[in-house]
Amino acid sequence: MKHVIKLPDPQKELGFPLMKALEIRQTTRKWSDAPVSEQELSNLLWAACGITKHKVGQVKSKRTAPSACNSQEIRVYIILKEGVFLYEEENHELIRISTDDIRESIGTQKMMKSAPMGLVYVADLSRMNSPFLRSDEARRFCAWVDTGYISQNVYLYCAASNLGTAVLSLVDRDKLHRLMHLKEHEKIVLTQVVGHLG
Numbered sequence: 315m316k317h318v319i320k321l322p323d324p325q326k327e328l329g330f331p332l333m334k335a336l337e338i339r340q341t342t343r344k345w346s347d348a349p350v351s352e353q354e355l356s357n358l359l360w361a362a363c364g365i366t367k368h369k370v371g372q373v374k375s376k377r378t379a380p381s382a383c384n385s386q387e388i389r390v391y392i393i394l395k396e397g398v399f400l401y402e403e404e405n406h407e408l409i410r411i412s413t414d415d416i417r418e419s420i421g422t423q424k425m426m427k428s429a430p431m432g433l434v435y436v437a438d439l440s441r442m443n444s445p446f447l448r449s450d451e452a453r454r455f456c457a458w459v460d461t462g463y464i465s466q467n468v469y470l471y472c473a474a475s476n477l478g479t480a481v482l483s484l485v486d487r488d489k490l491h492r493l494m495h496l497k498e499h500e501k502i503v504l505t506q507v508v509g510h511l512g
């Protein structure tokens with residue numbers, strides 16, 4: 315398997331009424347074995363925190379989700395049967411981190427272990443270098459809030475695309491951190507499982 319996987323372009327023209335997506339959004343904890351297709355993954359990741367305006371010179375890019383001081387510190391990792399991948403939003407591609415199947419560690423609840431796919435929201439604290447985010451407390455608060463926006467984008471995309479999803483805080487973060495080979499300045503905030511409805 316290649317180290318860098320270019321995702322198909324996201325289908326930004328797909329339509330679904332926003333008010334309906336808000337109405338039917340919900341947490342689901344049952345799914346079928348059907349894998350999430352590359353196109354669905356592309357759409358989902360772009361909806362989560364994809365680039366809406368590319369950077370120009372020193373002006374940073376913009377994403378579908380806001381972030382404190384536009385730090386863009388939340389990185390989305392994808393946990394699949396085929397391994398662990400990092401979403402590189404600037405090029406809309408996946409970078410393979412490992413070929414290990416660590417899906418069982420996405421959450422600690424038994425029912426989560428059968429999910430076909432997991433997302434892990436990781437705060438890269440080295441990106442939070444605004445003077446407004448000097449204290450540990452400010453960085454922690456903002457990383458959690460910024461994760462919430464991304465997670466809700468995923469909820470809304472899933473609602474609009476007939477996918478099931480659940481965001482999880484019941485996670486053994488130390489274990490997952492080890493399994494994902496993360497560094498000290500990379501902190502797991504939440505995880506989220508996604509799959510076709512069972």
Ligand SMILES: Cc1cc2nc3c(=O)[nH]c(=O)nc-3n(C[C@H](O)[C@H](O)[C@H](O)COP(=O)(O)O)c2cc1C
Pocket residue numbers: 339340341342343421423480481482483484485504
């Ligand atoms: C920060 C956060 C953490 C959550 N952690 C878990 C979890 O670990 N396990 C779980 O089954 N659901 C978890 N949930 C889902 C909530 O239980 C769910 O959102 C709530 O029951 C309301 O249901 P709804 O999302 O269908 O409206 C979490 C939700 C949030 C916002």
